[in-house]
Amino acid sequence: MGTERAGGAACDALSWLDDVERERQAAGLRRELRPRGVADPLIDLASNDYLGLVRHPRVLAGAMDALNRWGSGATGSRLVTGTTSDHEMLERELAEFVGAESGLVFASGYAANLGAVTALSGRGSLIVSDAGCHASLVDACRLSRARVVVAPHTDVESVARALSERTEERALVLTDSVFSADGDLAPLLELHRVCREHRAVLLVDEAHAIGVRGRGGRGLVEEVGLAGAPDIVVTATLSKSLASQGGVVLGSAKVRAHLVDAARTFIFDTGLAPAAVGAARAALSVLIREPERVTAVLDRARKLARITGSDEPSSAVVPVILGDPDVALAAATACRERGLHVGCFRPPSVPYGTSRLRLTARATIDADEMSRIESILSEVLSDRMVAAPA
Structure with a gap:
């Protein structure tokens, strides 16, 4: 009898989900998973495989080589057993490609954004975030414990005003370089100018720009001449143009060192699987050659x-x-x-x-x-x- 009461209480406690489901249905916002087949006959205009490398022979061979050498999983967090020599080579190759001093690979692009933003902000700091930023940056703001100002989309004057009125010692400005829903570009030169005027760091998510913008696909930061700037931090994903999985933060060596010690999504998450590392390295090599x-x-x-x-x-x-x-x-x-x-x-x-x-x-x-x-x-x-x- 006690078990029935407990079970009934548990069901009642989740009854609100039925109301939410009805509201979603009425608003046309119900979503469904659609597994795709191995030989999908549909023409693909939905994926982020921008360069068409997901099935490239060199990319598959890179994944298989790493899988055969290291096994199926990273076996632990990057600080314990999850770092291989391939991880570090990928970090160096990505940093060299975009013109940054160093890089740090995370298990996903989402984790890279969460880790970078929360580690570079915190209580007593200000974050100014573009209204069009990716959900990972939005969630990073919520987790940061910093004061957050959401600036209208690509509105540089609003960013400058928020920075000029701040009382916090540290400030971080967030933007996508290519915004994922609209495909438009951030005014990076203007944002960097106001950041430098107000001693703020500019963090740029290049997820949709690597492989698409810049010289040889090096991203919008490189395209506008800001590669390697000490007050810019770049984040990116390995799951779009680089046809794999994972994320990376690219910037100065001292930013990398700080993230190793302070980024919770790096410290407490299992490292990126070796096969994904191998695939990303191979995809980057194809991009450089082609x-x-x-x-x-x-x-x-x-x-x-x-x-x-x-x-x-x-x-x-x-x-x-x-x-x-x-x-x-x-x-x-x-x-x-x-x-x-x-x-x-x-x-x-x-x-x-x-x-x-x-x-x-x-x-x-x-x-x-x-x-x-x-x-x-x-x-x-x-x-x-x-x-x-x-």
């Missing part, structure tokens, strides 16, 4: 923008704003039924009223695929375009 892939992905993005009537893209991301979440989901479903996989972004991933298809270009899309893409998108979008509210 910089034409960077040109190709931006070329494909421009073609997608012309097909959909979107603005000239600055990155691999081409958003098609449809407004209503049900309309966006219906359009994505219609694309899928016709053989095209597209991203469907709805709140909270994007602001209310801006639900969209998110198309991501891939360097390896060929002419036949582009012709099919044009046919499918033209048919699906012809009667589903909904203007976003002003």
